[in-house]
Amino acid sequence: MSASKSYQCLSCRLKSSIWHNTTTTARRQFSASTPAKSRKRAYPSIKASDLKQPQFRPYTDREKKLLSLKYTPEQMQVIEAGEQAISAEDMASQGRMRDDPMRIQYLDDFSTMRPMLDRPVTEQDLQGDELVEGQNRSSRGGARQPQTQNAEAEQKEELDPHMLRLCQQTGMTKEEIRKIRVKNLVMHRVVNQTRMGKIQSLYYLTIAGNQDGVVGIGEGKAAEDEDGRRQAMMNAIRNMKPIPRYEERTIFGEVQGKVGASVVQLSSRGPGFGNRCQHLIFELARAAGISDLAARTPRSRNKMNVVKAAFQALTSQRLPEDVAKGRGRKMVDARSVYYGGQVL
Structure with missing residues (x-):
């Protein structure tokens, strides 16, 4: 016969089971993330010294001869010294066209000075142009008479x-x-x-x-x-x-402008529709040369904000060139699909 187990009350059995579980189970983690030793880096760490520095091709003998025809020997020495002083890493990171909002909108040579554009026009320049123009006309046999001192003083x-x-x-x-x-x-x-x-x-x-x-x-x-x-x-x-105008009479599609609590919604209309909008937007459209326009102001009708929102909407139109470029289509396809099929 099998030996019978000694009798244990219910509380003793419960204490023994709890003690057994606490000694065999692993220690509880206070964080849900995995331990630091078991985590692996997504990308290995690379030192800056291990990276290959960009190398630029130096000037050849032929290129130096061509540059010597344009620059003096002193300038050539300055060019060579400047290339040695500038690192290749800076040229790779900064030697490109700027794309920030403060960039200039045109390409220009800032080493030259243009007399009428790089300095403000003075009264002497204006008087000099008038004198030269008068001399040219008088030499061509024009009917312009020289002005007297009193007439010039009155004009000034x-x-x-x-x-x-x-x-x-x-x-x-x-x-x-x-x-x-x-x-x-x-x-x-x-x-x-x-x-x-x-x-x-x-x-x-x-x-x-x-x-x-x-x-x-x-x-x-x-x-x-x-x-x-x-x-x-x-x-x-x-x-x-x-202001971009479609067929020189209306806007391109539907645009919206918002200033403060005022919202202005402008819509293009067909020929002969007219400017059917409130008087503020009507005057703004007439000054811009727009003759077919519909406008709505669903929210606040503050006069100052309505005029500013209408001006913002007119200047923020999406042109057919932008639509065609964004959709990968030709200009003719974009105009025929989105603007009624009328090709100028």
């Missing part, structure tokens, strides 16, 4: 310094600036509370456009009515930007 007095500065900044003549359509859309009085009291001034929001695809908006604020209007007008002319 009539030339406003603000207008002269605007001509120099924009590159336009006084006659071209006069042909620009200018319209004041918003005008109200603002008050600045200071410790000395309330200081009142007038605020103006003005648009300017040549009615041929160029439009801009400007703001001005001054204590006097005339100063505020002139400041807003000149800022609008300075801020003029080209």
Whole structure:
């Protein structure tokens, strides 16, 4: 017969089972991640000394002869010393075209000075051009008469310094600036509370456009009515930007602009539709040379924000070239699919 086991109460059995489990099981981990020894690196660590440095091909004898024809011996010595001073690693990391937002939008040679572009135009330059132009006309037998000293003095007095500065900044003549359509859309009085009291001034929001695809908006604020209007007008002319137009009458597709709580949705329409929108967007579209347009303002209708949002929408249109490039199609296919099949 088998030997019978000694009797144990229920509490003794429970204590023995708990002690047995705690001695045989592994120690509990406080973290869910695996131990550091069992983890492996995803990529092996490589020292910088093990990496191969980029090597650039030095100048050949023929290239040095060609460079010596263009540069003096002193300049050749400077070129060779500069190449030895600059490391190949810096050339590989920095010797490329910049792609940051602060890059220049054109390629230019900064080692030369152009007289009319690299320095501001002065009154002496303008007077010199007028004198040369008058001499050329008089030599060709033109009917231009030499001006007297009184007439020249009157012309100088009539030339406003603000207008002269605007001509120099924009590159336009006084006659071209006069042909620009200018319209004041918003005008109200603002008050600045200071410790000395309330200081009142007038605020103006003005648009300017040549009615041929160029439009801009400007703001001005001054204590006097005339100063505020002139400041807003000149800022609008300075801020003029080209507006892409489809068939020179409407916009490309549907665009949306948002400034603050105001949202403006612009849609293109067929020929003869007209500008069916509120008067602020109507004046902006007419100054830009757009004749077929539909607009909606589903949210806030603050006048200043509506004008700024409409201007933002006009300048942020997606052109057919961008659509074709993004979809890998030809320009003709993109225009036929997305813009009604009318190919210019």
